[in-house]
Amino acid sequence: MSDLVSRLRGIARGPGRTSGAGPSGAPGGPERPAPQQPAPREPTYEPERPSGQPVDPGRVADALGGEPLGEGRAAFVRVRRRYEPDRRHGEVRISACGCDRVDLIRLLDPSVDTCAAPLLFFDLETTGLSGGAGTLAFLVGCAWFEDGALQLEQYLLTSYAAERALLAHFAERVAACGMLVSYNGRTFDAPLLEMRWQFHRSRAPIGGTPHADMLHPARRLWRTRACDPDGGCSLATLERFLFGVERVNDVPGFEIPSRYFRFLRSGDPAPLEPILEHNRMDLVSLAAVTARGLALVDGGSAECRDGWERLALGRLLERHGDAARAMECFGDATNDPSRDVRVEALARIAARHRRARRHAEAADAWQQVFALAHEEQHGNPRTQLLARDAAEALAVHHEHRARNLAAARELARKALALERSRRGVESLQYRLQRLERKMGVQQKSGDDAAPLLD
DNA sequence: TCGGGCGTTATAGCGATACA
């Protein structure tokens, strides 16, 4: 332990370099022991730094490849990086992450009233998850495009006294942008920043700046696919699915606050470097996800990679009243190799026809849904649900429009066999009773029953 | 003319899920 103590004190005091990547250092690497020191069993950073002795922002900046900003106790550290257009982020290049059609962001996030460039992507690392005055953002990361390259800036808090200056600096950056973009920022990042601004009795600049939160559009577009068996749609899951990004030695979120507290106690910035890299990865992925979403709403069905993406885009466009482009997506999805995709697409098409009172076209689509879904007796529960919907819709069609009571009864029976909810069963039983009553009246009056459908 | 049925829309409640 005494070795560790002297090492930590050496880091906090002297010019001897320790771990932590510099400007060109390999990011995200594991923490390394100081030169000529035995490797510690565990990378523990106990509160050995003499209390009351502030962390030197200049030394932290040197270790992290940044620069100190501000004077005295109000100084914080700024770390800048520039990712050139040909740099790769998984399978995509930075040049492909630019967002030209920012006006289309309102299709992704309907809560955005006005769309304006330039976009400022931002992401916080905080001392905790829960709100309240005790949680603060010790790292504010932001990024924007400049001449095709992604410019990143990170503001690191080296002492609580510098928070106001750090926030003011970020506020200047926000004032220069047209729109903020975040991932779950509407729920987490923005409220936390606003709370901190209130704490310093300053006006929060975020409230007046349009803010697009990419979490919810990402869920709408990729949840059913990106998403692992657990159905997650975190930024890390998404970047792996969309861009093939595999993070190496990424710091888990729950570990971030404790690493920062270790830094405050020890003065050693080494535990922070993986956090800065984690934050940079989040910012690049956020830009890439935004660009991908904008490309989809701009390019439509032709831009989609597969049928699942077509279905999701169709639903998103339908939600915005763009029925024509939604139908194009659903129509293209009916040619997908996946039966589940084809069934879902046909059900969407049928529902759209029904809404537009094109009942013959709707019945034709429902018929295809039922035929396709029925081939799969023990398949996807969603497909089975659509088979039941199709059977009931066709029963309605035959009872009230085609006037084929026998076919309606047969379809109602099939729907009943697929029904799982008590209410649904009751509703279908009622329908069957009505049909049989009508058929009894018809037979008494001497009418011939219409032939059954295939 | 009236009642039954269909289809759409609005609303409420609940559960899932991002974030560090």
Place this chain on the structure above:
DNA sequence: TGTATCGCTATAACGCCCGA
């Protein structure tokens, strides 16, 4: 671990159509 947001589901209300 707390919190806000959204999607899903159930339900109600409403307008429309049609047959008795």
